[in-house]
Amino acid sequence: MISNNYNILVNNDVVETKLQYHKTKDGIIFNIENDCNLNISHQFGPKVIINFNKNVKCFINSIYEVPAVEPIIDLNIEQNCHIDEFISFDDQLIDLKINRNVNVKDNAQYECSVASFNDCNIDYKIKIDLIGENASAIHNVACLNKDNYKKQFDVEIINNAINTSGVLNNFGVVKNSATLIFNGIGNIIKGARKSQAHQESKIITFDENVVAQANPYLIIDEADVEASHAAAVGQMDEEQLYYLQSRGISVDEASLLITYGYLKPILNKIKNDKLKNKLEKIIEDKVMI
Amino acid sequence: MSTLKITDLHVSVENKMILKGINLEVKTSEIHALMGPNGNGKSTLLSAIMGHPKYKIEKGSIYLDDINILDLSVDERSKAGLFLGMQYPTEVSGVTNADFLRAAMNAHSDKPISLFKFIKQLDSEVEKLKMKPDLAHRYLNEGFSGGEKKRNEMLHMNLLKPKFALLDEIDSGLDVDALQIVSDAINEMRSDKFGAIIVSHYERLFDLVKPTHVHILVDGKIVKSGGYELVKKIDNEGYDWIREELHIDLKEEVGNYDK
Ligand SMILES: Nc1ncnc2c1ncn2[C@@H]1O[C@H](COP(=O)(O)OP(=O)(O)OP(=O)(O)O)[C@@H](O)[C@H]1O
Numbered sequence: 001m002i003s004n005n006y007n008i009l010v011n012n013d014v015v016e017t018k019l020q021y022h023k024t025k026d027g028i029i030f031n032i033e034n035d036c037n038l039n040i041s042h043q044f045g046p047k048v049i050i051n052f053n054k055n056v057k058c059f060i061n062s063i064y065e066v067p068a069v070e071p072i073i074d075l076n077i078e079q080n081c082h083i084d085e086f087i088s089f090d091d092q093l094i095d096l097k098i099n100r101n102v103n104v105k106d107n108a109q110y111e112c113s114v115a116s117f118n119d120c121n122i123d124y125k126i127k128i129d130l131i132g133e134n135a136s137a138i139h140n141v142a143c144l145n146k147d148n149y150k151k152q153f154d155v156e157i158i159n160n161a162i163n164t165s166g167v168l169n170n171f172g173v174v175k176n177s178a179t180l181i182f183n184g185i186g187n188i189i190k191g192a193r194k195s196q197a198h199q200e201s202k203i204i205t206f207d208e209n210v211v212a213q214a215n216p217y218l219i220i221d222e223a224d225v226e227a228s229h230a231a232a233v234g235q236m237d238e239e240q241l242y243y244l245q246s247r248g249i250s251v252d253e254a255s256l257l258i259t260y261g262y263l264k265p266i267l268n269k270i271k272n273d274k275l276k277n278k279l280e281k282i283i284e285d286k287v288m289i
Numbered sequence: 290m291s292t293l294k295i296t297d298l299h300v301s302v303e304n305k306m307i308l309k310g311i312n313l314e315v316k317t318s319e320i321h322a323l324m325g326p327n328g329n330g331k332s333t334l335l336s337a338i339m340g341h342p343k344y345k346i347e348k349g350s351i352y353l354d355d356i357n358i359l360d361l362s363v364d365e366r367s368k369a370g371l372f373l374g375m376q377y378p379t380e381v382s383g384v385t386n387a388d389f390l391r392a393a394m395n396a397h398s399d400k401p402i403s404l405f406k407f408i409k410q411l412d413s414e415v416e417k418l419k420m421k422p423d424l425a426h427r428y429l430n431e432g433f434s435g436g437e438k439k440r441n442e443m444l445h446m447n448l449l450k451p452k453f454a455l456l457d458e459i460d461s462g463l464d465v466d467a468l469q470i471v472s473d474a475i476n477e478m479r480s481d482k483f484g485a486i487i488v489s490h491y492e493r494l495f496d497l498v499k500p501t502h503v504h505i506l507v508d509g510k511i512v513k514s515g516g517y518e519l520v521k522k523i524d525n526e527g528y529d530w531i532r533e534e535l536h537i538d539l540k541e542e543v544g545n546y547d548k
């Protein structure tokens with residue numbers, strides 16, 4: 001159990017935290033030297049750079065809160081670190097553009113789960129560079145989008161070194177006339193032998209007016225690797241809706257049950273239990289009302 | 290006492306008329322057996338009563354006492370007291386049988402059922418139906434065997450306690466022991482507050498669950514009604530005699546559907 005907890009709140013020039021930091025022209029830099037839990041509320045303003053020293057274990061709880069507009073964050077993860085991150089969004093958000101860069105060094109692990117259930121526009125971009133041998137990353141997105149909102153998730157994992165492993169999963173449900181786009185980008189650089197790049201993106205649509213895309217891009221420049229991708233956009237099964245309704249469940253509740261059932265299997269893709277529990281709770285809260 | 294009354298019901302699917310004037314009145318305490326050759330509209334009738342969106346009512350009416358069933362959505366029909374045990378129960382991944390049943394039971398009552406009370410009822414029904422206990426906690430019908438799905442439909446019926454059950458080939462895929470268990474479950478429901486329309490091709494089921502009425506549905510119409518003797522006759526002779534007796538060209542009808 002990690003007992004050190006720190007909060008970081010960045011809103012324009014205001015930085016609230018008990019941690020040491022430096023303001024530089026590149027952004028606000030934090031150096032994390034010991035195991036800890038970090039709560040990051042990133043609202044606005046300058047780029048945040050968090051450097052994790054070797055061997056650090058950290059659980060990050062990142063919340064994007066109003067008036068978040070275009071927050072940029074870099075995580076530099078040194079050798080043997082073990083970093084888990086849970087990303088969620090405040091209900092008040094309307095429009096959000098996120099840019100994240102994560103560098104993962106030798107034997108370090110990064111696992112991230114994104115829970116996007118609120119009504120807002122999101123343009124989420126993350127680039128994870130596996131730059132040291134045996135570095136690994138898992139990135140999961142669970143998303144529900146409805147009304148007229150537009151959400152796009154571009155998740156890119158680059159295998160730059162030998163025996164690195166990148167896994168990304170995107171599970172989404174779209175309703176009404178909302179837009180949901182998953183772009184999964186896997187890139188294995190020449191020389192990154194024995195590496196793995198796996199991705200699965202799936203979306204179910206509840207209405208004809210939605211825009212839904214699950215696009216896999218795999219760029220592989222090395223022969224000695226393992227890679228796979230599965231991408232599917234499918235319609236909600238009317239027979240399921242009918243079956244649930246025939247037992248007295250209203251259309252609305254039935255469609256929530258189906259949504260819940262569709263998103264839940266992403267939990268099996270998550271390694272870290274705390275991440276799993278947090279996502280499960282959010283799916284239950286947001287979907288099952 | 291309640292009455293389910295179907296009058297001059299015409300139903301089409303994808304612009305093809307399947308039911309061509311069904312008249313049927315079922316009261317609680319009655320069990321109506323519905324038999325007939327493959328592809329003649331038995332499932333269509335049950336689905337139309339339940340309100341499957343694919344089946345279009347072209348003419349006629351369905352009343353449950355003084356409620357016009359055709360005005361109700363599918364879930365409202367369930368809450369009004371109708372239950373359809375399906376010929377092919379749908380699989381719903383990610384939704385556990387138990388969670389779903391609890392939601393369904395809550396939808397049927399004014400105040401939510403306590404978890405404790407629910408589990409007690411569920412366990413006792415699961416045991417009565419001799420179902421594997423894990424089936425209650427698995428995803429709805431997903432990977433259930435044919436017989437397990439049918440027993441699960443009975444589990445739903447027993448917990449939801451409908452006024453009228455529409456059971457579509459509930460006996461297909463059941464082994465001898467399971468058939469006995471399912472029949473017992475139906476018989477246990479029998480009372481002056483419960484009626485049923487049961488579709489089956491086999492005498493074995495109606496031997497165990499004795500119908501009060503028997504109907505034969507051919508080409509979208511009930512062409513003959515009677516008592517248990519009709520079940521016996523069909524079991525012995527098939528449906529050829531109907532063609533002769535009523536001058537219906539059954540062969541051609543069946544032949545068309547076989548293609
Ligand atoms: N959803 C559908 N789409 C197209 N045709 C349908 C549909 N449902 C039923 N039909 C057609 O309607 C006719 C009656 O079908 P139905 O399922 O009611 O027969 P049944 O009497 O229950 O037969 P069985 O004894 O084989 O179960 C058949 O010709 C069938 O192909």
Ligand SMILES: [Mg+2]
Nearest residue numbers: 331332333376
């Ligand atoms: Mg049928």
